[in-house]
Amino acid sequence: MSIEPFGDEALLITLGQALDPRINRRVHALAARVRRDAAGGRGPWGTPVAGHASLLVPYDPARASPAQATERLARLLDTAWEEGLEEPRPGRLIELSVRYGGDAGPDLLAVADRTGLTRAQVVEVHASVEYDVFLLGFTPGFAYLGILLRHPLVLSRREEPRTRVPAGSVAIAGEQTAVYPGATPGGWHLIGRTDAVMWDAQRDPPALLAPGDHVRFVPLAP
Amino acid sequence: MLEVIEPGLFSTIQDEGRPGAADLGVPRGGACDPLALAVMRELVDCREPSTVALEMTLVGPELVARETCLVGLTGADLGCQLLPEGRAVPPGTTFVVHPGTTLRFGEARDGARGYLSLAGGISCERVLGSASTCLVGGFGGFGGRRLATGDVLRPVRPRLMERDGSLWPGRISGVVGGDAPRVVRVVPGPHAEALAADAGALLGSTDWQVSPSSDRMGLRLDGPPIPMVDGGELLSLGMVWGAIQMPPGGQPIVLLADHQTVGGYPVIAVAITVDRPILGQLRAGDRVRFRAVTLDEARRLRLVAGAVLRDAARAFRASAEAHRADKREEPRPT
Missing domain, CATH: 2.40.100.10 (Cyclophilin-like)
Structure with a gap:
C-alpha cells in the first residue's frame, strides 16, 4: 500500500494492482473512514473517489500542507488497519x-x-x-x-x-x-x-x- | 433579463462545479477558467451559493435585454459591443443594459473563454449542489445542454447596484498575451516512473501544440511521441483536473474541468491548481511548455494567488463604496 501526491490538492492511496473484489471492498471501507474524518469539518478532505484498487483523496490546501495531509491520512489508515476494516454496508x-x-x-x-x-x-x-x-x-x-x-x-x-x-x-x-x-x-x-x-x-x-x-x-x- | 438571439459557438452555464459528486461518476464541471469566475463573483457582488455564469467559447453570442439588468464580464475578451449605440465593453467590468439594448459578441482576440453574469445570479437548473451544465449527463444549467436561441438569462433575485463601471484592478483570466509558449507549471504524477529515462526531459523541453480536438474534457497536445517504459492500461483510478495522461501513442492529454472521474492511462505529471486558468484559456494552435515545480512551491503560489485576489477584491469594493458615497452627496434633481 502507498500514499502519494496526485497534484497539489489530492493524495492517491494505492492498495494493489489487481482487479480483486477483496481489495475493492477495502477501498470502500477506507473511503467511508475518510468521509467520517471529513464530517463536521475535522479532516481537510473532499469527496474520496474510489478506483478499482485505489482511492483518490482530495484535500483543501488552505487547511493542510501536502506533508500534513499525508501524515493525517497515514494515521487514519494505520488506525483502520489496527481496528480492522469493517465491511462496507451490506449491499442490496x-x-x-x-x-x-x-x-x-x-x-x-x-x-x-x-x-x-x-x-x-x-x-x-x-x-x-x-x-x-x-x-x-x-x-x-x-x-x-x-x-x-x-x-x-x-x-x-x-x-x-x-x-x-x-x-x-x-x-x-x-x-x-x-x-x-x-x-x-x-x-x-x-x-x-x-x-x-x-x-x-x-x-x-x-x-x-x-x-x-x-x-x-x-x-x-x- | 437577456434573451438569446444567437447562442455563439459553444456557450454553457457554469459555476464552481460539483466536485462532491465525483464518487457518482459525475464530472466536476464548472468554469474552465476558475480565476475569471472568482473575479466575476466579486464584480457582480454575487450572494448566491454559487457563481452562475455563461461560459462563452471562442465566438460569443448575441443577446438582447428585455428588462434592465446589471451585467458583468470577465475572462477572455470576446469583443462585446452594445448596440445600437456601438459602445465596446471590455471584460473586467460591469454595466447596466436597458430593454432593447443588444449585446453582440465577436471572436476571442486571445484566449478561449469569456464569462457573462448578472447581478442577482442566473436562474437555471441546479443538480447536486451546482448549476453547471453536465453535457454527458444531460442535466444542470439549461437542461444539461449548450445555450440555444430563445433561452433567457434571468436573475434569480434581480438587483441593480450602483457600480461606476471601473475596471477590476487585477488579472481577470488565465489569458496570457504574446507569442511565447504558455508556461504551465507541473508536479510529478503518480505514474512518472512509467516514463522512459530521457522522456521527462523531452516532456519539459518540448513546445506542445494544442490540438483542435480539445474540449472541456481535456486538451490534446501534439508533439514528439513520449517514450514510455510501461504504457499499458491501468486499473481505473480517480482523476484530477490538470492530470497529464499518456495514452498509447504518447500524445499527452491534459484533463480539464469536465474530465471523466476515473481513467486508466498513466498520469505522468499534474498541472498545479493555480495554473488551471491558463489551461482553460488555451486554444487550438497555442504552444504550451511544462515547467516542473515542487509541491511546496505549488502551495506557496496558490496561497499568493489567493492573497492577490483578495487584495484586488478589497480595492474594487473600496472604489465602489467611494462611488456610492459620491452619488449620495450629489444634489437630488428636482
Whole structure:
C-alpha cells in the first residue's frame, strides 16, 4: 500500500494492482473512514473517489500542507488497519431484466464467435454471475461490475469505440460488465439492453447502483 | 433579463462545479477558467451559493435585454459591443443594459473563454449542489445542454447596484498575451516512473501544440511521441483536473474541468491548481511548455494567488463604496 501526491490538492492511496473484489471492498471501507474524518469539518478532505484498487483523496490546501495531509491520512489508515476494516454496508441485490441480442445487443453474435460459444451460452454465462459494484465512474451512474474472471467471456475492448451507445446497453469488456446509463460514446461489446433507469438526476440518490451492491442480470424471453 | 438571439459557438452555464459528486461518476464541471469566475463573483457582488455564469467559447453570442439588468464580464475578451449605440465593453467590468439594448459578441482576440453574469445570479437548473451544465449527463444549467436561441438569462433575485463601471484592478483570466509558449507549471504524477529515462526531459523541453480536438474534457497536445517504459492500461483510478495522461501513442492529454472521474492511462505529471486558468484559456494552435515545480512551491503560489485576489477584491469594493458615497452627496434633481 502507498500514499502519494496526485497534484497539489489530492493524495492517491494505492492498495494493489489487481482487479480483486477483496481489495475493492477495502477501498470502500477506507473511503467511508475518510468521509467520517471529513464530517463536521475535522479532516481537510473532499469527496474520496474510489478506483478499482485505489482511492483518490482530495484535500483543501488552505487547511493542510501536502506533508500534513499525508501524515493525517497515514494515521487514519494505520488506525483502520489496527481496528480492522469493517465491511462496507451490506449491499442490496438488484436484478436487471435484459433483452439479449438482436438490436438490443448488436455484438452478441461477434462475442459468441470470438469465444467459441453459442449466443445462448454467452447469455447463460453472463446471467449466471452475481456481480459486485466496484465503483461508479466514466459517466454519471456508470457502474463497473465484476467479475467475469474464470469465465470465457473475457474480451478486450472493441478496436473502434462507438461514438454513440444507446442508454441501457448492457456491455462487457475484459473481466467486467456494465450498463451504459445514457447515450454516450463507448468501447465495450454490447450484448443486450435493459429498461432500468441507471441514472436520474432528479432521483435521490440519482444512481441506481452503489458500491457494495450486487447485481444479477435476468434474461427476458426473446 | 437577456434573451438569446444567437447562442455563439459553444456557450454553457457554469459555476464552481460539483466536485462532491465525483464518487457518482459525475464530472466536476464548472468554469474552465476558475480565476475569471472568482473575479466575476466579486464584480457582480454575487450572494448566491454559487457563481452562475455563461461560459462563452471562442465566438460569443448575441443577446438582447428585455428588462434592465446589471451585467458583468470577465475572462477572455470576446469583443462585446452594445448596440445600437456601438459602445465596446471590455471584460473586467460591469454595466447596466436597458430593454432593447443588444449585446453582440465577436471572436476571442486571445484566449478561449469569456464569462457573462448578472447581478442577482442566473436562474437555471441546479443538480447536486451546482448549476453547471453536465453535457454527458444531460442535466444542470439549461437542461444539461449548450445555450440555444430563445433561452433567457434571468436573475434569480434581480438587483441593480450602483457600480461606476471601473475596471477590476487585477488579472481577470488565465489569458496570457504574446507569442511565447504558455508556461504551465507541473508536479510529478503518480505514474512518472512509467516514463522512459530521457522522456521527462523531452516532456519539459518540448513546445506542445494544442490540438483542435480539445474540449472541456481535456486538451490534446501534439508533439514528439513520449517514450514510455510501461504504457499499458491501468486499473481505473480517480482523476484530477490538470492530470497529464499518456495514452498509447504518447500524445499527452491534459484533463480539464469536465474530465471523466476515473481513467486508466498513466498520469505522468499534474498541472498545479493555480495554473488551471491558463489551461482553460488555451486554444487550438497555442504552444504550451511544462515547467516542473515542487509541491511546496505549488502551495506557496496558490496561497499568493489567493492573497492577490483578495487584495484586488478589497480595492474594487473600496472604489465602489467611494462611488456610492459620491452619488449620495450629489444634489437630488428636482
